[in-house]
Amino acid sequence: MSQNSFSTTSRTSWFQRLGASLSGLVFGLVLILIGIALLGWNEARSVAAIRTADEGGRQxxxxxxxxxxxxxxxxxxxxxxxxxxxxxxxxxxxxxxxxxxxxxxxxxxxxxxxxxxxxxxxxxxxxxxxxxxxxxxxxxxxxxxxxxxxxxxxxxxxxxxxxxxxxxxxxxxxxxxxxxxxxxxxxxxxxxxxxxxxxxxxxxxxxxxxxxxxxxxxxxxxxxxxxxxxxxxxxxxxxxxxxxxxxxxxxxxxxxxxxxxxxxxxxxxxxxxLDAPAMVRQVKADNQVMSWLLRLAGFVAVAAGAGMVLNPLRVLADVLPLAGSIVGMGTGLVSLVFAVAVSGVVIALSWLAVRPVVAVLCLAIVGAAVAAPIVLKRRGRPQAVAFS
Incomplete structure (x- = not known):
């Protein structure tokens, strides 16, 4: 093997993986809480920045x-x-x-x-x-x-x-x-x-x-x-x-x-x-960019934490590798839906007192995202045929 390339092989038993996933479950819960805290703090920061810019523009x-x-x-x-x-x-x-x-x-x-x-x-x-x-x-x-x-x-x-x-x-x-x-x-x-x-x-x-x-x-x-x-x-x-x-x-x-x-x-x-109104607009634009970056970070933290919480299910199913892959796709989808719901609710509640229209719209989007899989699942069920 080349001096500039080096490989290692590690093996982990199913019991070791299960133990690690159960330990990771606790960290996943902590990560979800960190993501929620980041989302809430970011919205409070964003609202304060907008109010400060508006106040500065007036004074x-x-x-x-x-x-x-x-x-x-x-x-x-x-x-x-x-x-x-x-x-x-x-x-x-x-x-x-x-x-x-x-x-x-x-x-x-x-x-x-x-x-x-x-x-x-x-x-x-x-x-x-x-x-x-x-x-x-x-x-x-x-x-x-x-x-x-x-x-x-x-x-x-x-x-x-x-x-x-x-x-x-x-x-x-x-x-x-x-x-x-x-x-x-x-x-x-x-x-x-x-x-x-x-x-x-x-x-x-x-x-x-x-x-x-x-x-x-x-x-x-x-x-x-x-x-x-x-x-x-x-x-x-x-x-x-x-x-x-x-x-x-x-x-x-x-x-x-x-x-x-x-x-x-x-x-x-x-x-x-630049005149003062132009500077205020630039401050608001910069704040918007920062807000979306932090929202993305909070969303990723919540999704990753949810994935860690659900990971023991995948490990349990990995006794049969194909079953583990199917369960893994399911837990991944659930993690994304959970992150969308949690992030949307936290953001909407933070904006409710400042921009109620935006908050209601955000809650409506979250509701649609959560309800869509349920509606699609019900539509996919075969309908019972009644005989007279």
Whole structure:
């Protein structure tokens, strides 16, 4: 077998599988509760975010970037203009320096990467045999890989990374007469690539004690970019440049801080010249995306937990592999229907006080999803024939 491929075979008896599934039943119940809690918390968070955005839209006042109006201290203000900084941003570890609002360093590492694939066969009697194959390949990865955790670390050792990712906001950023602190600047997207110079490569080489060359938009740490070796790295930079930004925050003199509304805080910064209503719409759109991602996570947790609760039924039926497959499909369908019902009810109840129409619609969809299998089953039954 190749040094870069390694296989293991494990066998589990039916009694061991049954015991594990019964233990997993408890964890499945916990996972269902976690999913329900996540769904409920997410809806409460989403409602609070929407109310905060609406409240901010009602209370915000326009301020001029050219001067600080003391009468607006403590108020939620909207500012829009050109953001700048006097001093360039410098990366103290590499010496790279550039003018901008935020400098982000990302590092790729050339290293050993482990992947695995498993094939499980259920034998007559309910026992299982699992063959797991681990493959090792050298590839670029955005994060360091701990080779000590490999199934077969021998011959696949990764050295310590030369550098890590880093984020450097400008320390003297300003929006006209107002200061922009690191927290606010750190929210601006650093999407403009920085092309390093030969001077940057020379400086980094002296700091690391390794060969560094410029290749495209990266500083290559290693001897030959065309033939990478384990331990080499590619260092890239991106910057949030000077330019138009829009802000909604509390005015404290020439500083901007989070504004505490009734249901949450308002502390928004966006690129571009946007009026306050446009910023509120963007906040709501971002909240909607986050809400659906968390709903999906909660749904998956409930479905997975239900599957673990029902898994002992499949294990019991696996004494005959075909019967186990049929029962497994049934428990999978039941888990999905259960997750749809639970998720829909939790979401609907959370929205009932805020958007009753949406809540009723959600409950109707849940009812239809749960009732559909029952109706279809009844329609599939043969009708009794009456003889006179």
């Amino acid at each position: 915000v006042v326009a301020a001029q970037t050219g001067r600080v109006d003391p009468a607006l201290n403590g108020r939620l203000v909207h500012l829009s203009g050109q953001a700048t900084a006097t001093s360039p941003i410098a990366d103290p570890e590499t010496g790279v320096s550039i003018g901008g609002l935020r400098l982000v360093r990302t590092v790729e590492h050339y290293q050993w990467v482990e992947t695995s694939r498993s094939e499980t066969r259920t034998r007559l009697g309910g026992g299982q045999e699992t063959v797991t194959t681990y493959d090792y390949a050298r590839d670029w990865s955005p994060r360091p890989v701990a080779s000590a955790d490999f199934k077969q670390p021998e011959g696949h050792a990764n050295p310590s990374p030369v550098l890590a990712d880093a984020d450097h906001p400008a320390t003297d950023a300003r929006l006209g007469a107002y200061r922009l602190d690191g927290e606010m600047v750190g929210r601006l997207p650093a999407a403009t690539p920085v092309n390093p110079t030969q001077a940057d490569a020379t400086n980094l080489s002296s700091r690391l004690g390794r060969s560094v060359v410029v290749t495209g938009d990266a500083l290559y740490v290693g001897a030959n970019p065309a033939a990478p070796q384990v331990g080499d790295a590619r260092v890239r930079y991106s910057v949030a440049p000077f330019g138009p930004v829009s802000v909604m925050a509390r005015q404290d003199g020439d500083r901007l801080s989070p504004y505490q509304a009734r249901h949450g805080s308002v502390f928004e910064v966006r690129t571009g010249l």
